[in-house]
Structure formats: C-alpha cells, structure tokens
Amino acid sequence: MKIHEYQAKGLFRKYEVPVPDGGVAFDVETAVETAGRLSGFPVVVKAQIHAGGRGKGGGVQLARSLKEVDQIVQKMIGTTLVTHQTGSQGRRVGKVLVEEGLAIAEELYLSIIADRSTAKIVVMASRAGGMDIETVAAKTPEKIVKVYINPLDGIRAYHCRQAAYALGLPKEAMKPFLAMLPRLYRLFVDYDCSLVEINPLVLTAGQRLVALDAKINFDDSALFRHPDLLEYRDLTEEDPLEIEASKYNLNYINLDGNIGNMVNGAGLAMATMDLIKRAGGEPANFLDVGGGASTEMVENGFRIILSDEKVKGILINIFGGILRCDVLAEGVVQAAKKTGITVPVVVRMEGTNVEEGRRILAESGLNLITAVDLKDAAAKVAELVA
C-alpha cells in the first residue's frame, strides 16, 4: 500500500525524524492559513498524489507571498498532473502540502528496503540525492552504499556509522544522524514497510538534517496487523473497478486493452494475458479469482469484467484444482443471468469436476464459446479480435 507524502511525514514526526514545518490542505483557505503561520517566505506547495516525478510535472512550486500561495493552490487543486510515473492519463490533485522553504546546502539520499534475494533489510545511502535513484543505481552504482541488516539482530551503531560516512556528513550532523537512523529503522519494522525513502534528505545551510521528501510503502500482506494504517488508504488514488474487486478479495488490475479475462492463479493469469497478446489482442485486465474461490467470488469477478466498457470479448481460463470447475461454471451462469452477456465469451476449463462444469454451462442456455485447450482458446480469442 502506498501513502501520501504528508502522511509519511506524519509518521516521521511520530518517530522524531525531522521534517519541514507545514501541513496538508484540501482547499485554498487552509493552504493560505497554513502558509501564514509558517516562519516566512518562500513556502513550498507540493501536490499530493501517489506518484513520483512531481517536480518536473509542475507539482512542486515556490510561493513568495500569501497571494502567490493562493494563486498556486487555486490552480493546483483539481488539476490533472502528468508525471513519468502516472501514465498519460495523469492523476487528479485533491490536496497539497504547504511547507516552509529551507536554505539547502546539500541533497542526500537515504532509504530502507526489504531485499528479497538476501532476506536482509538494507539501508541505502548516497550523496547523489535529489535525483532519480534508479538512474544513479544503473549508471553509477558505486555512488550508493548498501548496509545489510539481519532482521533477527536488528540495526547496530556500526551499521549507522557505515551509512553516515557514506553520506560524508559534517561533524555537526553526525550525532543527529546516528540517532535518527535507528528510529527510521524502527518505523520500518514496526509498520511492516517495504520501503521508507527520503529523497532528498537535505543538509541545511545551518548543518541541520531534514527529510525534505518522504515516501513509505507498506507490505500488503502485513496490513492485517496494522489496522491503524487503513485510515491512510486514499480511494481517490485507486481505480473504481479495482476498489470494487477488493471488496470481494479478488486480485484485479484494470489495464488498457479490450479482451477481458478471468483466471484462477496469478501465474496462469499472467500467462493467459500473454496468450491474448500473442493472439493479437490486448488484455483489458488481470484477474486472479484465487485458488479457493466461491461461486460468489467468480460471479463478482465476472460481473466486474462485464461492467468494463472497453471490453470487447472475454476469455475465461480455469485449471480446476482447489477451485472446482462446477463452482466456476455456477458463478459464471449467476453473473450472466444478473448482468446479461453483451460480448462474446470464450471458456476453457480443465481439471477437477470439468465434466460437471461443462454440463452446467451447456445447460444454462448461455451463448458461450467453448475451447478444448489453450491452443484452441488462443485461436478463438484471435477470432474475437479480428
């Protein structure tokens, strides 16, 4: 799960990681009021969306007076911001963060991530702050220092010193940094984060360390033990069909194509999307109804695909294991009866109770196209596309 910068900075404050003075505003009045109580000008206005690259897209602006704050926020709220991470459709800005401007001496990079291949928690530190860290990693990997921490042991003082020296901190900033990093690590562990990133971590002209930006991602699998994080979820950042699917515990992702598909199992779902592409179509979604789906889940999944206006045809591909083919067939029939099928549907089923499943579909009176195997399914999808 992703959260906004202002929410991440709220968590930073809780863990005593220094952030600029400021606050979030959902409207112009609050923004001006917030700017008014800051220490002076300039102030920074930052669009709050779940995507990076805001600066280049005009989502971060300096204001030198309350009037300028008013003008900038007027324009920013309600606008659609396009960055390299939002895709061409962009994201609508619903709120802004108003913060004090700082005199910056140096921009550094600091992050903590869960490293899948080593099963270690990694602190990454670099003097090349403010830039896209993936570009730095690709072109000049030597500029990033990685400190590997065994999660069973936790962070130690020498880990922090390694990161501190990598950042080339001046003497005045050393002590505060060595106190801050363990707190940041604790935040990471306490909340089951998958990423905590400060880019840039700035050294001010007064040699103070401040997290100018803040990004936190959480491990979706661990959200069950952090009910307090649920209030951070921003539904306006999510696709309406994906929100609908999440109500039924369906793994659904809305995509740009025209062929809908419903599959059991994530790997087979991805492979089925690839199959659609090979047949000349474009997948309209990813939908894994899961291993143990009920008739109700199948019904809701199928209904969500049917409600997607760009869908011109549907491929259902089920390899019955735990999810039996008869359960699948029942769900499809229920959904079709309630919603009505307006586009051609190709069904390919194999595995547990396949005969029973085929019988239910055949006797339903629904106009379905059956495929005997995947090769046949692909050919029939190609016909849909043509």
Add this chain to the structure above:
Amino acid sequence: MSIFVNAKTRVLVQGITGKEGQFHTRHCVAYGTRVVAGVTPGKGGQEMDCIPVFNTVQEAVDRTGADCSLIFVPPAFAAEAVMEAVDAGIRTVVTITEGIPVLDMMKVKNYLSGKPVRLIGPNCPGIITPGEAKVGIMPGPIHKPGGPIGVISRSGTLTYEVVYQLTLQGIGQTTCIGIGGDPVNGTTFIDCLEAFETDPETKGVVIVGEIGGTAEEETARFIETRFSKPVVGFIAGLTAPPGRRMGHAGAIISGGSGTAEVKIAAMRKSGIHVCEDLGTLGEFCAEVFGRA
C-alpha cells in the same frame, strides 16, 4: 527415483483440523502419501480420519517419526509454524500458506540459515513425486509417474497446466516442485536443479518462471556452467505493466528489473530452450526432450 519426497516420506500436517488442512490431507492420503500425524494446538488427542492429532510438532515427531511437514497454518502464525517444525527436527517443510508478511519470512529465512532443513514455499502448491507421494494441493491425476522430466515452478495453476500438457504428450514426471510466488522463499530453482542433476531418473527439467526478482537470471547462469541436462523455460508476464503487483507478492516489475524480456534473454543465452507460447508448451517439450 525422485527428489526431496518419495513413498517413504512420513508427513505431518500442521493445521490439519482447519478447513483446508482437512480437505487436502484427505486428497494426499487418497493419493497414497503416508500422512502419519497432524498438529493443531488445543486439539491433541483427537483424530482426523484415523490420523492422530498432537498439540505440538515435537510431540508428533517423537511419537510418529514424521520427517516432513505440510503447513496450512494462517498467515499470522505461519512463520512460527515453520520455526516450530525446524526446531522439532523436521527436515522438509512444505508451506502452502499464502500471504505471510515479508518481514516474517525474512526472519524465517535467516533463522533457517545453516540448519539442515529444506523449506519449500511459502505460497506454493507443494511438491509431488507422481505415483509415490503428494505433499501439497495440486490435483494428483494430471500427473504421470515414472519420469523422466522434473518440473520447477513459481506458481500453482500454471504448473498444473504445464504438467498436464506434458502428461498429454506421454511425458511423465520424476518430481514437480512449486517453489512459491512470494518475494522471500525457501528452496530456489538452483537448489532443485542441483538435486535433479544427481537424480539419474531425471533426464530433463522444465522451469516455469514469472516476472519479478532475479531468480530466473541467476538460475540461467547456474545452468550455463553447472547443469548438464536439457532445460525448457517458460516465463509468465510478458504483458504485465511495471509497478503493479500481479497477484503474487513477488511478481512485480520494479525499476526496470524483473521483466519477462530480460529473463527470457538470460535463459536463451544460457542455452535454455525458451517456449513463449503456453498453448504449445507440451509439443515444444516433446520436441526438445525427444531430441535429448
């Protein structure tokens, strides 16, 4: 022959009295697997279809000589369940549970380091040696006993599809292993290949990978120098968009790494026979392994 499990494997099921535990235990037993014990704290002394249930893994091991554990424990308690099995001396731990927090799995992985135990999974269908033992949730009848091909996969139903196509071509399997779709898992592709290399019955291997991480690339490098049998590779997720988690927690393209294109290129470079069309994978395998 086979790897990791066979007809002699003595299986205990952690979480045997739960809905999934019961359902799959019955299917494993029906397949011929020697399920000797179950563990559910608080239900010790009961029986599930004549299988004795114990409160702790240690007690189950002491009383039944179980050497392999199959775990259906819910995500919040699964990491502990793995550690309990390890401490009780279980040598092969198969974890089916999906949705274990990453930090929990990282701790488990570090905990297992240096210990004589094999973890398979989590978030996997398990392992089957056709005709001998099924320690997992895969449909047994789609498999064909007797080899000569091994199957290793990161996913569940996609593995069934691949196995089924092999069986339809008349190609049997020695052992099929689902290593799981999570970012942090136990047994790797390479661990399985090392075992298949020394298994005389296995004449070739099918590797079913997917987007995310770098396991397939590392496996390709291993195969280039240290695996002598023919390998067919398939990668799911050519059409997956970057930054979106495709169902499996581990299946995500981030920062330009983990794409299907990069994995396929690495596999080709290592001499792996890459099949890009799942619809014809069975025929593809027949051709490659027929030649071998």
